[in-house]
Amino acid sequence: MPLDVRVATSMAEAAGLLAADQRTKLLSGGTLVMRDVNEGRLLEGTLLRITDPAFRQMNTSGARIELGAGVTMAMVLNNRDLAYLHAAARAVGGPAIRQMATIGGNLFAGTPYGDFAVALLALDAQVMVQSGYGSARAIAIEEFLNSRERGSSGLVTAVQFARPQNAADFRFYKVSRVKPKGLSVMSIAAHLPNAGGRISQARIAYGAMAPTPVRARGAERALEGKTLDATGIQAAKAAALEGTRPATDAIATEWYRREVLPVHLGRLLTGEGH
Numbered sequence: 001m002p003l004d005v006r007v008a009t010s011m012a013e014a015a016g017l018l019a020a021d022q023r024t025k026l027l028s029g030g031t032l033v034m035r036d037v038n039e040g041r042l043l044e045g046t047l048l049r050i051t052d053p054a055f056r057q058m059n060t061s062g063a064r065i066e067l068g069a070g071v072t073m074a075m076v077l078n079n080r081d082l083a084y085l086h087a088a089a090r091a092v093g094g095p096a097i098r099q100m101a102t103i104g105g106n107l108f109a110g111t112p113y114g115d116f117a118v119a120l121l122a123l124d125a126q127v128m129v130q131s132g133y134g135s136a137r138a139i140a141i142e143e144f145l146n147s148r149e150r151g152s153s154g155l156v157t158a159v160q161f162a163r164p165q166n167a168a169d170f171r172f173y174k175v176s177r178v179k180p181k182g183l184s185v186m187s188i189a190a191h192l193p194n195a196g197g198r199i200s201q202a203r204i205a206y207g208a209m210a211p212t213p214v215r216a217r218g219a220e221r222a223l224e225g226k227t228l229d230a231t232g233i234q235a236a237k238a239a240a241l242e243g244t245r246p247a248t249d250a251i252a253t254e255w256y257r258r259e260v261l262p263v264h265l266g267r268l269l270t271g272e273g274h
């Protein structure tokens, strides 16, 4: 059977069609799916498009942010309320890719892709997943990424997170060899809320340091109650590698990634990151 294309006009319909046939695949921005088609890895089944406007809806002005899974990186970059996410959106490919690449698709992109998902992990996002015709349920992004590794699926309809109280407390840093469009040697996102300069409940996430984006729990613990001075930053750097299991790929070796992670984490924390 050749490849077929279907259009769902509602997210419920799309979720139902995805659940009914394992060979039905969502075509969101298509930057990865169409590469599989063009390169002959995806030859059969149904590609499903969603025309429901809610899939691309954004609520960005309140304390709770909701971004439809079909929102593209370009849409994020065009939204001033989301300035704290611009570095993460700009880290995804070049301008043509960013016009198409969606937030939902980024949650499924294998390492070293998934730069935007790293930012969402540091923001403690909830991923709204609809399986079949039921209503969408919220899954913590960390659990979602772990279950992705185990191969479970459903339609991601949106992501939600609390807006950082202070945009300057949110930082994103991508390390790549080719600028501006290179793939990640690694990416690091950090949400560093503080009271009187002392860090409280930091969330730090790495991309390309494990098969999925992961939390930097050692560094988070090391920063608790500390100020971002030389002592605090040194403690975070010393604990930077906890929980990481990077791969060797065409971009960098596992050894190199481990060697340079503490250096780049230090740069992000001192504000030298870009």
Ligand SMILES: Cc1cc2nc3c(=O)[nH]c(=O)nc-3n(C[C@H](O)[C@H](O)[C@H](O)COP(=O)(O)OP(=O)(O)OC[C@H]3O[C@@H](n4cnc5c(N)ncnc54)[C@H](O)[C@@H]3O)c2cc1C
Residues within 6 Å of the ligand: 025, 026, 027, 028, 029, 030, 031, 032, 033, 034, 035, 069, 070, 091, 092, 093, 094, 097, 100, 101, 102, 103, 104, 105, 106, 107, 108, 109, 112, 113, 114, 115, 116, 154, 155, 156, 157, 181, 182, 183, 184
């Ligand atoms: C040249 C090039 C450069 C790139 N550079 C980067 C980069 O620097 N950083 C980076 O992070 N990525 C990069 N990517 C990868 C990719 O463009 C992004 O990760 C993008 O966000 C994927 O989104 P998409 O909408 O295009 O996904 P698609 O190709 O539409 O889908 C990808 C997979 O996710 C599934 N999927 C998508 N949306 C949903 C949903 N809502 N619910 C359930 N399943 C879904 C699809 O079925 C498919 O299996 C690059 C890709 C290319 C081709």
